[in-house]
Amino acid sequence: MDWKEILSQHGYRLSEPRKRIMKLLANTETALGPQQIHQQLQGSNKIGLVSVYRTLDLLLELGLVTVVYDSQHNPGYMLGTIGHHHHIVCQNCSKALEFSGSDDINELVLRVEKETAFKVRDHILQLFGLCPECQKTLPQRA
Amino acid sequence: MDWKEILSQHGYRLSEPRKRIMKLLANTETALGPQQIHQQLQGSNKIGLVSVYRTLDLLLELGLVTVVYDSQHNPGYMLGTIGHHHHIVCQNCSKALEFSGSDDINELVLRVEKETAFKVRDHILQLFGLCPECQKTLPQRA
DNA sequence: ATGTGTGCAAATGCTTTGCAGTGCT
DNA sequence: AGCACTGCAAAGCATTTGCACACAT
Secondary structure, eight states: OOHHHHHHHTTOOOOHHHHHHHHHHHTOSBOBOHHHHHHHTTSSSOOOHHHHHHHHHHHHHTTSEEEEEOTTOOEEEEEOOSSOOEEEEETTTOBEEEEOOTGGGHHHHHHHHHHHOOEEEEEEEEEEEEOHHHHHHSOOOO | OOHHHHHHHTTOOOOHHHHHHHHHHHTOSBOBOHHHHHHHTOSSSOOOHHHHHHHHHHHHHTTSEEEEEOTTOOEEEEEOOSSOOEEEEETTTOBEEEEOOTGGGHHHHHHHHHHHOOEEEEEEEEEEEEOHHHHHHSOOOO
C-alpha cells in the first residue's frame, strides 16, 4: 500500500503540496528540516512554509515519515519504511541509510531491565560515522 | 575531580548561578529544560533565564552535563558521569537512570559497518519504558 | 457542492545578543 | 584591580494560529 492510498484511507486529500513534499523526500538521501524543504520547493509554483509544517506533522502521524537526527543532533525528516528501523548518518555529508536492528539490542534490553527494574517499551538508536564516499574524500584521523 | 575543580581548571569562575544550577541538577532525577530550571530557581534570590542558557552551554561543553530526551523526544539536561553512558527514561514520570552499554552494541556496530560500508564513530542510544514505581501505579497494558 | 487544505499575516515562544553593572579571584 | 559573569532589554528565528479563498473529492 503506497502513501497515496494511506492518505485517502484516513480521509485526507491528495493535494499538490503533499505530492511535492513526498516526491522531494523520496529523492533525498539526507534528512531535511521544514525550512530546507520549503527552500527546495521554491522552484516552479510556490508553496507556503506553513504547509510544509502541517504536511510534515500529518505524514509523521501517519507514519510515512521518520525523524532522523543529524550529527549535531538536530532533527530532520526522511521517508520511513514500515516496521522498526534505525538510521546511520554520515557526519560529513549527512547522508543517511536505514538498517534493521531491533534484534541486536534485545540482549542489551534484557540486561538493562534486570539492572534497573524498568520495563523497556521503546528506544532511540542512531549511528553516526562516515559514508564510503566521505571516507575516501576526507583525510584520515585517529 | 569534582565539577568545581573542572570549572576553575578551565579558567571559569565559581559563581552563584552556576552553583545553584549544579545543585538543582544533582538533586533532580529527571532531565530538565532551561525553562524548567529557571522556574525551579525562582525561590530565594532570582536568577536570569539567560544565565541558565549560558551556564548549560558551558556545562555541556565541559562535559559536566548530558542531553537526555524525554519520551516525546524533547531534549533536557542531566548531570553526566565521566565516560560513555546511556539513559533509560520513564515514559510516565520522566525519571531517568544511567546505564553503561557501549559494549553491548559493538556487535551491532560491526554488522552495520559490514552492511553499509559506513565507518561508525558515534551513536545515540536511549531506552524508554516504565520505572518500577510507575509499573505499580499504572494499569496494565498490552 | 462541500468541507478539507492552502497561503498569507500576525501572534507566540524560545533562544541569542549587546551592554552596563556586579562580584569572583 | 581586573576581567569574567550576570541580568535586563531588545533582537532574532522557528513554529503556531486565525481566517478567507481555492481546489480535491
